[in-house]
Amino acid sequence: MDPEPLQLLFTLFVATPSIAAAIGYAAWKGRPKSFDRESYVLGFVACILASGLLLVYAERMQADVGTRQYPLQVACSGLGVLLFGAAAGCGIGIFTYRFRSLTREPTMDDYQEQWRTYKRLRSNFLLMWLFYVPVCDAAFLVSLPVFGRGSSISIIITATVAFAWVGLFLRLARRLRQWNCPRCHRTFEYGWKGKGIFTSNCANCGLPRYSN
Numbered sequence: 001m002d003p004e005p006l007q008l009l010f011t012l013f014v015a016t017p018s019i020a021a022a023i024g025y026a027a028w029k030g031r032p033k034s035f036d037r038e039s040y041v042l043g044f045v046a047c048i049l050a051s052g053l054l055l056v057y058a059e060r061m062q063a064d065v066g067t068r069q070y071p072l073q074v075a076c077s078g079l080g081v082l083l084f085g086a087a088a089g090c091g092i093g094i095f096t097y098r099f100r101s102l103t104r105e106p107t108m109d110d111y112q113e114q115w116r117t118y119k120r121l122r123s124n125f126l127l128m129w130l131f132y133v134p135v136c137d138a139a140f141l142v143s144l145p146v147f148g149r150g151s152s153i154s155i156i157i158t159a160t161v162a163f164a165w166v167g168l169f170l171r172l173a174r175r176l177r178q179w180n181c182p183r184c185h186r187t188f189e190y191g192w193k194g195k196g197i198f199t200s201n202c203a204n205c206g207l208p209r210y211s212n
Contacts, residue, residue, distance in 0.1 A: 020092060
């Protein structure tokens with residue numbers, strides 16, 4: 001029996017659900033600590049789009065068995081299925097992640113823990129800003145071969161992804177703007193007229209960024 005169908009079945013029914021379950025369980029346990037809900041949203045979008053691109057590319061290759069392109073087609077299909085499992089795991093992680101707020105009195109160690117939260121929010125903000133155009137392009141490229149050139153469904157999907165991305169971006173910007181200074185517990189970035197992510201000191205108490 002040809003081993004390649006067996007490999008595909010193993011990838012589809014064993015490896016992919018295992019990856020999804022492992023990522024979902026890690027999110028439920030709050031791991032890794034550097035991740036939050038926005039991180040899993042970014043992971044879901046990146047993995048699902050990369051999976052779609054690889055699967056569509058493999059489908060359009062239509063390589064015959066024995067040709068040089070055939071192993072590449074199989075590899076793209078397998079990797080696309082695995083990335084789909086990772087996307088499913090990130091999707092589960094969005095709902096199972098347990099956000100651990102700091103409830104202890106602030107100490108020197110707590111400052112660093114809160115600065116890590118601020119750094120994570122800031123990094124996610126920059127990533128969402130930088131990848132807006134690539135994500136919209138990827139959504140259009142994935143939907144175009146599926147629904148055909150000139151189809152209005154491709155435009156609707158791309159517009160939906162774009163509006164959802166902008167909504168997540170604005171939500172993250174709001175969280176970043178309302179993040180409290182670990183020392184004075186007031187807004188670190190004061191209002192929309194401040195320097196935003198380039199703020200180097202607390203607008204209220206003057207605590208330098210990333211300091212104890």
